[in-house]
Amino acid sequence: MDKPVCLIDTDSDGKLCVQQSALQILEQIQQPVVVVSVVGLYRTGKSYLMNRLAGKQTGFALGSTVESKTKGIWMWCVPHPTKAETMLVLLDTEGLGDVDKGDPKHDTHIFCLAVLLSSTLVYNSRGTIDNKAVMDLQYVTELTECIKVKSSDEDADHSTEFVKFFPIFIWAVRDFTLKLKIDDKDVTEDEYLEFALKLKRGTSRNVVEYNFPRECIQKYFPSRKCFTFLSPTTPDKMSCLECLDPADLSSEFLKVTDNFCKLVFHDSPVKKLKDGYTVTGRALGHLAKMYVDTISSGSVPCMDNAVIAMAKIENEAAVKEGLQVYQSGMEKLTESFPLKLKDLSSEHQHFSNTATRAFMKCSFKDTDGQYLKSLEENINKRFDEYLCQNEQASKRRCEDLLSSLSAPMKETLEKGSFTKSGGYDLFCKHLEDIKTKYNSQTNNEVKAEEVLEEFLKQKSVDSKAIQQADKKLTEKQKKINEGKEKAVLLKQEIKAKEEKQRQLEEKMETERQINEERMRQMKKKMDEEIRLQKEETERAIESKLREKTDLLEKGFKEKAEMMSKEIEEFKRQSTEAETYRNKELALMLENSNKRHEETMAMMMEQHREQMMAIQKMNQRSSADCCIS
Template sequence: MGAWITEAGNVILFLLGGSSRLAVAMESGPNMLTPICLVENINEQLSVNQQAIQILDQISQPVVVVAIVGLYRTGKSYLMNRLAGKNNGRNPRVQMSNLPRECIRHFFPRRKCFVFDRPTNDKDLLANIEKVSEKQLDPKFQEQTNIFCSYVFTHARTKTLKEGIIITGNRLGTLVVTYVDTINSGAVPCLENAVTTLAQRENSAAVQKAADYYKQQMTQQVKFPTDTLQELLDVHAACEREAIAIFMEHSFKDENQEFQKMLVKSIASKKEDFLLQNEESSVQYCQAKLNELSKALMESISAGSFSVPGGHKLYTDEKEKIEQNYWQVPRKGVKAREVFQIFLQSQAAIETSILQADKALTDREKAVAAERAKKEVAEKEQELLKQQLQEQKQQMEAQEKTLKENIAQLKEKLEKEREEILKEQNMMLEHKLQTQKNLLEEGFKKKSEEMNAEINQLKNKIDTAKTDNRSWIARTLDSLGSAIISAVVPADGKIFDLVVKGVGSLFKNKSK
């Protein structure tokens, strides 16, 4: 047994030796280059050609799989070469039998059959069919070949597994490696196990791709420090939404949404990093501006300029001027109030000392001035606390948006997958009904009656899926919601209570 792959632009071709041929093409035309081996049989041991796998791995577009089955020396290689636009891809040495009619009907629900005459009646030419020019082939066979090739390039559908999983070049490469490794180990290949292996790889890559995209977009769009926390959270929400969409596009069979939960945690961690960078940038910027604005004040304090009668008034005037200029500085960021509050606290002892040394003020005036300074500090603390509470609320709203966005996109994906499953099951039902009809018409009454159990079982499965799948989707969304809450929201405090309350409302709306 051997296998061959040809690549040219967006077209690839596989030939599986013996009595079968497997072709994969990307609907961009028949012109291909020289084939290379995909699956080799060396001393009755199967192995995968890594060069071929590398070619497949670079193909992210959907692919079409074409299978040609026939006896040895019946023109399979020629058909593959015609698909590839060549007339030279080598005779395999191992023969395979034709599958029985029942197997073809069972494993190929949707099929298009072509009948071919012999390529030539000349035995010598037939023995070397790969080297024969088209002029030496039977005209009727050539016409049949043209019809076949035209159909494949016009009507062949993208290879799709159960649940609407589209097979790309790199996914097909992973499946091939998994199958060959399983066969070589002596085990029986299982599609479900192969798909699970494929899903693990693809979903891990999808998490990384989505997380990297989030970080890249945030880095490009956020200019530190942001004027407000909300400004950064708005950018975060947009980047997170796009990152989740990327994950949904590239992931499949994410059992229990384990990989989506990983993405949520990854984005939450990266968001915290950006929040921290934003705060640090604001602190550094505000501190630098305050140092610049208060330079003259600090020099006057050191020179004793305020240690004179009326010095307290001079000091407060200078301090108010610094405050006015400070608040006029644009884009100081989220730590502007906190940095200024620290500045005021650092000046409290100095102001008290200047106030007490000011001989121009009576004791009563000094007491009033001290009380006024104390009140001013308290007001500033209240403003800072108000800002912090507002930012906590914004954080809570951002976390709720994260929850809603993940649930909304997962719900949309699950519903599409559900529709694909029902569509596939209905097509299988139509196929079985048609097969039953054909068997009856061909005189196989007993076999036709035996299919009744299969048909009834499939009908029940479809009816059950229509109802059970909706409740399954709801349970899945509830589970994801709980996981997201534990991943991005603290386990205690008012913020957690508010988010849980919001999530409960969300689930009620979702189930309606």
């Protein structure tokens, strides 16, 4: 993108809506995304920081009047400057507190969407982080009313789980003029922020109101950073900030801006959903659409519902992706048809495994394995079609070869050269030569034996006519020849059946190996999902432990005890989740095995029937030899 586009706007009814053109851009982004949102009061210079993150002087509108320039949420997607195969998505939000807005909840919804969509949230303010600045961040206290974690227990407060998936929080203080000192000691910007968020002791209404937004910030955002920016230039030049050369800007301001960008690039993680699912550009578009539609309908966005809806969308896409991978590989082979079954089965196995890996890479919470089953069934259906195409190509090739090899015989037959004394022996010699040349040139074609069997049956009609015309043959010799021909036909029929049997055994072995690889991939995928869930919980517990330690040091024993209970609850949930996921894995593996066993049972039944047919043919052949 060479410039930002509007992602979320307001329609004529005043409701939030997602712009289709922005969704189309996100749909094309298959890489993971790092999403950085900036929020804050209007006219505080948010857009300038976002332009710098994009590596541009201009892009997001800066504005130079008291009117809020940015409306809704604007998006700019650029390649991440330090993370390979990753896209940086910058979201510049409408300024909070604009007097022109009619809906008092509008700002809260914008703030809520910024939190839900981003992996790093930049809060931009001016002056200092005093009580007024913290109170201006009232939206954080309303998040429990605007975001649900679980769809069940609507009245339950699950805000303690926000820490698991909320973004990194960066407070950018613009036009900062104070010295970073507390009690006459130099402090860092981060220490300044934590000092500003320090709780007061007491239970009075004023203390509770003072502590509430600070507690919310501490509880919900596990990682907090602060940057203090001096004014970039003189007041008279502020209106044309985006046009100024770096030399016209404060060196200290540029230094802090550079440090800010470096930290965002280095520390901002890839956006992840609850349970650790990595979000791509396409998934981000779906998320934005779901959240905005939910808010516009008057409902509250729910993390669990978002995960379930995203799983359905991504798993359906994963099935298509896996099938596309399989078909793309197999379609190239059709140009080389006919192939030996062994070669075709080997390629089928390779592309089937590749398709499964592609599916696993894109899929998410396929808890009962229904989407993997769908991919498996579609691949098997396509393979049957490729087998059929290959057999038809083999049949045509074998028939063309026999037609070419038997052309001289046909010409001789039409001239009547076989319908004379000794013609039968000459006919048999021609036929044997054709068989020898055919067998040497078919190179284990899948339909070679069947086509030869059909050819010999057709030639047996010519053979009878030639024998009748051959005066040299006695009736006894004719009967002997007839017996020999039956034996040859039966032998060829047995060979054709045995070839089918061999091909079936090859298919069974291929299916066994594919199933083994599928099971391995399923276990690997589930182990990875369990690992991500545990990491999510461990990060949350680590954050809670830091908060608990800080509360104890400052004498908030009751709050520290509550924190201990939250930590134990996280541990319990983690253990339960791992147990549940392991049960899901066992069930998925069991169901996959059942499908495999059913397929193998069908093949084994075909195998048994063919074996019985071959045995009967061999018995007939032995009986015919005894009679002879």
